[in-house]
Amino acid sequence: MPYDAGNIFARILRGELPAVTIHEDADTLSFMDIMPSVEGHTLVITKEPAEDIFSLSSGGAGALIRATQRVARAVKKGLDCPGVMLIQLNGAAAGQSVPHIHFHVLPRHAGLDLKLHGRAMVEAEKLEPVAAKIRAALE
Ligand code: DGP
Numbered sequence: 370m371p372y373d374a375g376n377i378f379a380r381i382l383r384g385e386l387p388a389v390t391i392h393e394d395a396d397t398l399s400f401m402d403i404m405p406s407v408e409g410h411t412l413v414i415t416k417e418p419a420e421d422i423f424s425l426s427s428g429g430a431g432a433l434i435r436a437t438q439r440v441a442r443a444v445k446k447g448l449d450c451p452g453v454m455l456i457q458l459n460g461a462a463a464g465q466s467v468p469h470i471h472f473h474v475l476p477r478h479a480g481l482d483l484k485l486h487g488r489a490m491v492e493a494e495k496l497e498p499v500a501a502k503i504r505a506a507l508e
Contacts, residue, residue, distance in 0.1 A: 372418045378469035382416060389496045391503050392440055396432035399440045401496040402473065406486040409448045409476040409499050413437045420468045421459040429470075437472040439507065444474050447506030448499070452477035 380386045388400035402410040419425040441453045456473040458465040
C-alpha cells in the first residue's frame with residue numbers, strides 16, 4: 370500500500386498539528402504520546418515517509434534506532450524509572466493505528482500495569498511538565 374501522506378504523524382511533521390516535542394534532528398522527531406499507556410509515554414518517528422519497518426530504508430532504520438536509544442536514555446534518567454520498554458508495531462493486525470513508523474518509549478516500574486495505548490486523550494498542559502524532565506535529561 371502506498372504511504373498515506375495525510376496520516377497524523379505526517380501532519381505533525383509538516384507542522385499542521387501540534388505536538389509536545391522532546392527532540393528533533395535531521396532524520397527524526399520525538400514527542401509525547403497524546404493517548405499514553407503510562408506517564409512519560411514518548412514516540413520517536415522518522416522524517417522519512419515510511420509506513421513500517423518493511424518499507425523503511427536502512428539509513429532511516431539506523432537513524433530511528435539511534436534517536437530511540439537517546440530518548441530512552443533520557444526517559445530513564447529524567448523520569449528516574451528502573452525500566453524502559455520499547456514497542457514498535459507493524460500493520461493493523463499487529464495493532465499499528467498510525468501508518469507512519471514509530472517506536473513507543475515507555476517508562477516502566479515493577480508492578481505498575483500498562484494501560485492499552487491510544488485510548489484516553491491527555492491535554493498538552495498535563496504532558497508538558499513530564500516532557501520537560503525528559504528534555505532536561507537528553508544527552
Ligand atoms: P500505534 O498503535 O503503534 O500506531 O500507536 C500510535 C500512537 O499514536 C498511539 O499510542 C496514540 C498516538 N497518537 C495518535 N494520535 C496522536 C496525535 O495526534 N498526537 C500524538 N502526540 N500522539 C497521537
